[in-house]
Amino acid sequence: MNFSPDGTVTTPQGFRATAVSAYIKYPDRPDLALVVSDMDCSATAVFTKNQVVAAPVVVDRATLKANNSHIRAVLINSGNANASTGQPGLENARHTQALVATAVGCAADEVLVMSTGVIGVQLPMDRLQAGIAAAANRLESATAVSPEAKEAAGLSAAKAIMTTDTRPKHLAALVELPGGVVTIGGMAKGAGMIHPNMATMLSLITTDAAIAPDVLADMLKTAVNHSFNRISIDGDTSTNDTVLLLANGASGVAIDNHDSAVVFAEALTALCAELARMIVKDGEGATKFVEIVVSGAETAVDAHTVANTIATSPLVKTAFAGSDANWGRILAAAGRAGVAFDQYQTNLWVGVQHTDELQLVHQGTPTHYAESDAAAIFAQPEFMIRLDLGRGSARDTVWTCDLSHDYVAINADYRT
Amino acid sequence: MNFSPDGTVTTPQGFRATAVSAYIKYPDRPDLALVVSDMDCSATAVFTKNQVVAAPVVVDRATLKANNSHIRAVLINSGNANASTGQPGLENARHTQALVATAVGCAADEVLVMSTGVIGVQLPMDRLQAGIAAAANRLESATAVSPEAKEAAGLSAAKAIMTTDTRPKHLAALVELPGGVVTIGGMAKGAGMIHPNMATMLSLITTDAAIAPDVLADMLKTAVNHSFNRISIDGDTSTNDTVLLLANGASGVAIDNHDSAVVFAEALTALCAELARMIVKDGEGATKFVEIVVSGAETAVDAHTVANTIATSPLVKTAFAGSDANWGRILAAAGRAGVAFDQYQTNLWVGVQHTDELQLVHQGTPTHYAESDAAAIFAQPEFMIRLDLGRGSARDTVWTCDLSHDYVAINADYRT
Numbered sequence: 001m002n003f004s005p006d007g008t009v010t011t012p013q014g015f016r017a018t019a020v021s022a023y024i025k026y027p028d029r030p031d032l033a034l035v036v037s038d039m040d041c042s043a044t045a046v047f048t049k050n051q052v053v054a055a056p057v058v059v060d061r062a063t064l065k066a067n068n069s070h071i072r073a074v075l076i077n078s079g080n081a082n083a084s085t086g087q088p089g090l091e092n093a094r095h096t097q098a099l100v101a102t103a104v105g106c107a108a109d110e111v112l113v114m115s116t117g118v119i120g121v122q123l124p125m126d127r128l129q130a131g132i133a134a135a136a137n138r139l140e141s142a143t144a145v146s147p148e149a150k151e152a153a154g155l156s157a158a159k160a161i162m163t164t165d166t167r168p169k170h171l172a173a174l175v176e177l178p179g180g181v182v183t184i185g186g187m188a189k190g191a192g193m194i195h196p197n198m199a200t201m202l203s204l205i206t207t208d209a210a211i212a213p214d215v216l217a218d219m220l221k222t223a224v225n226h227s228f229n230r231i232s233i234d235g236d237t238s239t240n241d242t243v244l245l246l247a248n249g250a251s252g253v254a255i256d257n258h259d260s261a262v263v264f265a266e267a268l269t270a271l272c273a274e275l276a277r278m279i280v281k282d283g284e285g286a287t288k289f290v291e292i293v294v295s296g297a298e299t300a301v302d303a304h305t306v307a308n309t310i311a312t313s314p315l316v317k318t319a320f321a322g323s324d325a326n327w328g329r330i331l332a333a334a335g336r337a338g339v340a341f342d343q344y345q346t347n348l349w350v351g352v353q354h355t356d357e358l359q360l361v362h363q364g365t366p367t368h369y370a371e372s373d374a375a376a377i378f379a380q381p382e383f384m385i386r387l388d389l390g391r392g393s394a395r396d397t398v399w400t401c402d403l404s405h406d407y408v409a410i411n412a413d414y415r416t
Numbered sequence: 417m418n419f420s421p422d423g424t425v426t427t428p429q430g431f432r433a434t435a436v437s438a439y440i441k442y443p444d445r446p447d448l449a450l451v452v453s454d455m456d457c458s459a460t461a462v463f464t465k466n467q468v469v470a471a472p473v474v475v476d477r478a479t480l481k482a483n484n485s486h487i488r489a490v491l492i493n494s495g496n497a498n499a500s501t502g503q504p505g506l507e508n509a510r511h512t513q514a515l516v517a518t519a520v521g522c523a524a525d526e527v528l529v530m531s532t533g534v535i536g537v538q539l540p541m542d543r544l545q546a547g548i549a550a551a552a553n554r555l556e557s558a559t560a561v562s563p564e565a566k567e568a569a570g571l572s573a574a575k576a577i578m579t580t581d582t583r584p585k586h587l588a589a590l591v592e593l594p595g596g597v598v599t600i601g602g603m604a605k606g607a608g609m610i611h612p613n614m615a616t617m618l619s620l621i622t623t624d625a626a627i628a629p630d631v632l633a634d635m636l637k638t639a640v641n642h643s644f645n646r647i648s649i650d651g652d653t654s655t656n657d658t659v660l661l662l663a664n665g666a667s668g669v670a671i672d673n674h675d676s677a678v679v680f681a682e683a684l685t686a687l688c689a690e691l692a693r694m695i696v697k698d699g700e701g702a703t704k705f706v707e708i709v710v711s712g713a714e715t716a717v718d719a720h721t722v723a724n725t726i727a728t729s730p731l732v733k734t735a736f737a738g739s740d741a742n743w744g745r746i747l748a749a750a751g752r753a754g755v756a757f758d759q760y761q762t763n764l765w766v767g768v769q770h771t772d773e774l775q776l777v778h779q780g781t782p783t784h785y786a787e788s789d790a791a792a793i794f795a796q797p798e799f800m801i802r803l804d805l806g807r808g809s810a811r812d813t814v815w816t817c818d819l820s821h822d823y824v825a826i827n828a829d830y831r832t
Contacts, residue, residue, distance in 0.1 A: 052751030052759045084744040086760065086781020119744025120782055239748045314730065328500040328535025332655045335468030343468045344502065365502020366536055 007172020423588020
């Protein structure tokens with residue numbers, strides 16, 4: 001498998017994309033992305049576990065429940081999440097499906113919609129309608145263009161879905177299978193990283209492999225567990241979080257045997273993990289990328305819970321921002337995760353290249369490390385931490401970033 | 417019952433206090449508070465539920481388990497939490513008990529210790545020893561002073577236990593009982609309020625009522641549940657959090673019947689609630705005090721869980737800081753609390769004098785309120801929010817503050 005950093009959702013065959021300015025919120029940039037497949041797609045999605053879900057999540061869930069084998073188009077807008085908008089919001093999301101269907105020439109139940117942005121405000125349907133028409137027009141004229149122009153259009157879509165992101169996140173993977181080469185392309189947007197899941201995380205992944213919907217669903221669940229869920233607490237996600245995977249079969253290669261499925265699933269997971277890491281690195285105001293490993297747990301769930309609690313602790317994350325090797329906060333966060341352990345059996349290491357370069361804590365007691373050595377590691381833009389609980393052999397890894405002054409500036413003034 | 421805002425732990429009869437500079441961390445202010453009772457005290461404490469607990473918590477738990485009826489002295493230091501300090505930290509805490517016992521003339525198991533400050537650093541025992549000796553000397557010479565001087569000494573103790581607090585927190589209550597008047601005095605320190613429980617919260621409460629230890633324990637548990645736990649997530653507290661209650665009986669009035677117990681318990685709860693509110697109002701960088709009411713829940717636990725999740729949401733709290741009536745974040749936080757509800761049955765109100773002045777959400781859909789009316793409420797230094805889940809009749813209240821730029825500044829640079 002090879003990654004193509006310039007690749008995106010239009011790298012796989014048979015997918016086209018475009019982005020236009022619908023002026024939903026931003027006055028000066030495209031905010032509407034339309035992605036269309038030339039043929040029917042198998043489709044599956046992983047949605048937020050929040051009890052309060054945005055209208056597009058309600059609508060997409062229902063759409064996919066009725067039809068997971070002939071999806072044709074996805075419309076994504078930034079600037080307005082269509083969340084906490086009540087019944088009018090649901091009607092607007094359904095009306096959006098119909099508008100896209102008419103514009104691209106398919107049925108309404110073959111269209112999925114995603115939204116990200118401010119919550120509690122109704123979508124400006126007139127501007128959205130004009131934007132959809134403009135996007136469909138541009139898309140039509142783009143059918144016979146070069147691969148470069150097609151990829152550029154995919155990149156413009158990745159940019160249009162951004163909110164507080166500072167850069168687009170996209171990637172493609174070429175996967176060699178016995179039956180031939182298939183391509184997976186993806187784009188994502190994220191950002192808010194105090195609780196990573198509290199700013200909307202959207203991702204659209206496309207592939208030209210042919211895959212049955214139920215197989216696709218299993219593969220996406222596994223991939224998300226090892227990627228987006230490593231930056232996101234289970235059950236603790238925003239109102240709009242969605243990862244959507246479309247497979248249109250345009251490559252002529254079918255994933256219909258165990259060996260192909262294993263290779264493809266691995267590539268899908270790797271691509272999702274790379275997109276997830278991009279989200280963390282572009283966390284609001286983030287200046288550091290930190291890998292948190294918890295080992296020696298009794299169960300993988302315990303390890304994940306402790307790692308997540310450390311990764312989302314504001315006190316830990318502000319210490320990262322200050323390049324402060326304040327490991328006591330790491331232990332204190334672990335201690336409130338709700339997982340039983342004996343503090344006098346814990347060990348803690350930090351490192352840049354490896355997790356175990358410098359041991360800071362031995363059996364709950366600080367070692368005689370040099371503060372300057374610890375500070376040198378915490379001053380790096382990327383470093384790793386391993387906490388061993390001394391209870392068992394389960395481990396888990398979570399990625400996080402620091403919490404800087406800029407996070408508060410961004411979120412205090414977000415709506416104004 | 418009457419509150420005395422100038423009152424503190426020395427307002428009840430038979431308690432003396434002093435504060436000295438032991439130079440544990442702060443170069444220019446007292447950092448060591450010693451409180452002594454002239455007679456044996458019944459004692460009880462509520463400790464942190466964190467798995468990682470500081471040495472003084474380990475030592476006090478053991479001390480109170482063996483002796484809850486003749487406690488004589490409490491030593492509290494700021495600047496160093498004696499947490500994550502391993503076996504040496506435990507030995508230092510026990511040695512501190514012995515040093516205090518010698519200095520004030522009691523047994524080591526009649527002394528309790530509390531610490532707050534940086535974690536992972538051993539206590540400087542030489543400076544602590546000198547500080548304890550100095551404190552005991554000052555205390556001895558203070559036996560025959562005026563009530564005003566005694567109260568001033570109590571105030572100096574309330575100041576000595578501060579860390580990032582900007583002002584001391586103390587209060588006394590005079591309680592009229594059939595058998596006579598008893599006094600309750602208290603002091604507290606807190607501060608970090610993203611997760612309120614993640615900065616150490618310490619409180620010492622004294623009373624000259626005579627109360628049996630088991631009755632005292634029940635009363636404190638109830639009082640803490642209705643006060644400090646309203647600003648703190650259950651099971652999610654710092655390594656050092658402690659609320660300690662001492663009753664020395666010096667008033668000659670015993671709480672030995674149901675009626676007296678009810679009146680006294682109510683006063684104790686009210687005093688704790690007032691101290692808890694002082695902590696929130698002095699949260700690190702806090703500029704707003706917000707009361708979060710969740711009603712219409714199926715159970716009180718559900719109501720508490722949802723209220724806590726809203727109260728600790730960084731996105732909600734940064735919106736408060738920006739005076740932004742971004743109520744969508746309030747619903748989104750409620751939705752990830754792990755409590756089932758139907759978003760289309762929720763109602764949300766805000767107000768300054770009452771919780772229900774302005775309805776923002778009706779059955780999950782925004783009402784046609786004027787943005788300027790909502791903004792006017794969110795711009796106030798104190799306001800209230802009520803979210804009704806539409807499921808049942810249980811409710812709970814939690815107090816929180818905003819998350820401002822200053823919080824990050826304080827916590828990124830705390831150790832440096």
